[in-house]
Amino acid sequence: MADNLFELKVITPDRVFYEGQAYMVEMNTSEGQIGVYKNHIPLTCALEPGVLTIHEEAGATVKKAAVHEGFVTILKDSITILAEEAEWPEEIDRHRAEEAKVRAERRLNSGDGQYNRLRAEVALKKALVRLSLTK
């Protein structure tokens, strides 16, 4: 079934996070969750903090990773994800993520100007993504 596979690359500023063939990729874009197979129309979209799910083959086990903010370029037979941060579940520090979650929630409740609110929302999203992966 090699015809169904496409090239997937996930790159962060510090390393090439993932490179290989994949059957389907699910991710969280700014417009909502999408899943992409081969021969998708060309599309560039912004990523929000979310879980990236990589299906390496149809029906096979999936790989999950936390991806925070970035861009994805989808072409007919390749997908390139440029992420500012990307982590495998085993790289996530659960304790730190929990602390970040509590901190972000406190900031949201205290209501300190709009700029801080946006930042706290992003921080909360990141923390929730990390926590959802380490359960």
Add this chain to the structure above:
Amino acid sequence: MATMRAIKRRKESIQSTEQITKAMKLVSTVKLQKARARAESTKPYFEAMYTTVAAMLAKSGNIMNPYLQSGASQKKAIIVITSNRGLAGGYNANVCRLVMESGIPKEDALLYTIGQKGKEILSHKGYALASDYSEVINAPLYSDAAAIGKEILQAFADDQIGEIYLAYTSFKNTVTHEPKLLKLLPVEMDTENISREEQLTPMNYEPEEDEAIGRIIPKYLCSLIYGALLEAAASENGARMQAMDSATSNAEKMIDDLTLMYNRARQSSITQELTEIIGGAEALS
């Protein structure tokens, strides 16, 4: 001829200097290898980012986006990346000279400095300083680059500055480092290198093209700043390694010369003593 004691003291002082320069050379060699590996690991990200942005701009040639035009302000921001410490040959001076000779008038320039040395030299010359991030150059992180990029883009959005430049030392290889001045904003890109096939592929954008450009360009800038930081760190260590290497070989040469002088002085003093003894003995007999 200088006395034997004076020569010996001078030789010892040069020897201890040589020990220091030798140690510094070894340290910067190790640091260079590390910095170089980091600079290389960020290349794939930057290249992918560059192709994406270039393709985007090539296809949307006539789009009006604030990031693609000079701001109203006359002020030009320059991010200057130098080192915190000296003893690196012409490394810092070259970057500063590049800024001074860039044709940007002193009154219009607003500096964002990274590295103590550049900050000292340029503020002494009368350049205005907006802010300083000297502490990040020792171990640059992506979040540092993002913070710098954010502040500078905020200033651009508030019309405090009209254009943004970046002055740093690009790392070619261990022996060649080249000071460079890049124009960051408004974005100017060489779109001719993109293949025809890529230009013809219609691309859809989510969110809308205009908003997508507005979101991707700040990221592009941050990746440029981050890449420049890492390359500058590698260049700094390369420059220091070279400077210390030539200092060590100079010291070795001086020690050789002084050893020769010392031996001559020793021999002539022995000869003199002998002549004196013989002369004295002859006078007695």
